[in-house]
Amino acid sequence: MxxxxxxxxxQLRAADPARALPPAxxxxxxxxxEQIMTDESSSTTTVTPEAPRRDFRRWRPVIGIAAGLAIAxxxxxxxxxxxxxxxxxxxxxxxGGGLASGSCLVLxxxxxxxxxxxxxxxxxxxxxxxxxxxxxxxxTGDVADRVEVAQVDAVTSDFSGVPxxxxxxxxxxxxxxxxTGCGVTxxxxxxxxxxxxxAFPG
Numbered sequence: 001m002x003x004x005x006x007x008x009x010x011q012l013r014a015a016d017p018a019r020a021l022p023p024a025x026x027x028x029x030x031x032x033x034e035q036i037m038t039d040e041s042s043s044t045t046t047v048t049p050e051a052p053r054r055d056f057r058r059w060r061p062v063i064g065i066a067a068g069l070a071i072a073x074x075x076x077x078x079x080x081x082x083x084x085x086x087x088x089x090x091x092x093x094x095x096g097g098g099l100a101s102g103s104c105l106v107l108x109x110x111x112x113x114x115x116x117x118x119x120x121x122x123x124x125x126x127x128x129x130x131x132x133x134x135x136x137x138x139x140t141g142d143v144a145d146r147v148e149v150a151q152v153d154a155v156t157s158d159f160s161g162v163p164x165x166x167x168x169x170x171x172x173x174x175x176x177x178x179x180t181g182c183g184v185t186x187x188x189x190x191x192x193x194x195x196x197x198x199a200f201p202g
Contacts (some may be wrong), residue, residue: 104182
């Protein structure tokens with residue numbers, strides 16, 4: 001052993017606070033070791049760290065926007081795909097006269113019942129001489145959602161009524177794609193409505 005090792009050991013002994021105490025007996029050491037091994041109060045409980053909770057509050061705006069987009073898509077998609085596009089057909093104006101002719105017989109329900117198409121409609125718009133009717137009620141025949149028809153010239157024809165005007169409601173009868181005159185087609189009045197009701201009961 002070198003002198004440096006002896007000096008270091010002497011320093012360690014001098015720093016030992018229990019250097020003045022007598023050495024413990026082997027019996028006491030065995031007893032104390034047994035106590036340490038069997039003492040459960042000193043056992044360490046393993047704690048599993050809790051997983052951090054996700055803060056859903058910061059995602060609420062994103063969820064709200066996503067829900068709004070989904071609703072908008074549900075509304076817009078049918079329009080884009082053409083599901084809500086109204087069907088349109090064209091009918092010819094009355095031939096040989098207007099909506100009511102002075103040479104016509106008294107209108108009977110049987111005449112109205114003989115129509116291939118009969119419907120109620122409101123004048124939606126007039127562009128030039130083309131009238132666009134919005135169908136509001138169907139009595140008989142296959143009728144599109146909207147009907148286009150040329151405006152009748154009240155000056156050059158024997159049209160005895162008032163030409164179509166935007167917002168007016170009419171009862172319309174047609175055969176072979178041509179609107180029927182002689183009073184079958186006219187303003188939606190109480191009298192004409194009664195004749196249509198008798199022609200198409202129920």
